[in-house]
Amino acid sequence: MTSSMHHEVDDQMILISQYYPGIYTQLVPEQGEAKPRRRRKKNKGSEGSSGGVRKRKLSEEQVNLLEQNFGDEHKLESERKDKLASELGLDPRQVAVWFQNRRARWKSKKLEEEYSKLKTDHESTVVEKCRLETEVLKLKEELSQAEREIQLLMERCDGVSSNSPSSSLSMDAMGPPFLGEFGMEGLEKAFDLLENNYIIHGLEWVNLYDM
């Protein structure tokens, strides 16, 4: 008897109020942390709660106070439970049950909220994906157009160079066509145009060609 009373004092010193900060999960003691000890009490003689008359509905006042307490802290430790119970004129067991149910319902509400938020996020991501796909199509079209223009310029260059003395040189010997002696300005312009498009849209060459 006396020893349990001593323990109660000890327990008060190690009691923590923030046992479960968020959604309740089965207790996982964190490493390196002083292990919070759960308050323990000896069986009190006057149990008799289950045998008594079942009060069904709690009064508005009772619920208000319970809600207020729940808002402060979702966890209900022994002292608070007993204090609340006597303030409300309820059995501590009822208070414990109320908190348990309240936590469960709070959790499911939270999950529902999270779900609908994720759903909304997902939907807007899908919309954004569509938008980006459309943009890619548009850019691809612009790319083909630019390539056609390049081709045209190169053909023109070809025509001009065939009249020049160096026309006997093969294309292979000249390396890549756009490095030929003619049309650099025009080609550069065309490539600038293309490149600017990519820079503007923040995309990579490889990606576009691969798509």
Add this chain to the structure above:
DNA sequence: ATTTAGACTGGATTACATCA
């Protein structure tokens, strides 16, 4: 008939008590 909220059950975990 449906929803809400109080109560219960069962399994798990933890802290503490007791005993060999």
Add this chain to the structure above:
DNA sequence: GTGATGTAATCCAGTCTAAA
């Protein structure tokens, strides 16, 4: 002092059910 075991308190998920 220490490990094994028992017990009480508490948690959660799931369920039941009276009352609105």
